[in-house]
Amino acid sequence: MRRRLIGFLLFICLILFLLYSGYQLYYLDKAFFFCPIEYKQDTIIIRHDSYGSGDFLAERNGARKHNGIDLQADIGTAVYAVRGAKVIGARFHKGLGNYVELLHPQGYVSIYGHLSKVEVKENQLVRQGQKIGEVGKTGNAGYRGIIPHLHFELRRNALPLDPMKFLK
Numbered sequence: 001m002r003r004r005l006i007g008f009l010l011f012i013c014l015i016l017f018l019l020y021s022g023y024q025l026y027y028l029d030k031a032f033f034f035c036p037i038e039y040k041q042d043t044i045i046i047r048h049d050s051y052g053s054g055d056f057l058a059e060r061n062g063a064r065k066h067n068g069i070d071l072q073a074d075i076g077t078a079v080y081a082v083r084g085a086k087v088i089g090a091r092f093h094k095g096l097g098n099y100v101e102l103l104h105p106q107g108y109v110s111i112y113g114h115l116s117k118v119e120v121k122e123n124q125l126v127r128q129g130q131k132i133g134e135v136g137k138t139g140n141a142g143y144r145g146i147i148p149h150l151h152f153e154l155r156r157n158a159l160p161l162d163p164m165k166f167l168k
């Protein structure tokens, strides 16, 4: 009788452990960074058009520099969270248009601009690779001659980083 009770308790412990591990695995990042846009053969395409280049630190009007990269993609293309995060911004900005800002562990922040659709809310937790919105032409990407793209920024402790060094 006693042996059966111990067996039963061990069984319950095993179930709880499996549930807990499953929960941990669900939110665990599978890679250091995911690319926010899914490209064929994993080849990233940076926007280049008559309005400018989408490279990191490309020249912009006046003294302004481009603090991110422009990932060329059709309007409506899914945009994914690069790492697990908390949504700290899901708003409209004159330049960025509809954008999402994510806070990741270790002080990393990622920003996704010019979206046509935002599918997350502020303070929500997202998984790595979770769809957070769709590519659009909102904000200053609205000019006709500008090729549709995702404006993507990566920062750590407010310092802009070159996303190409992290996206593989």
Ligand SMILES: [Zn+2]
Pocket: 054, 066, 068, 069, 070, 150, 151, 152
């Ligand atoms: Zn940009």
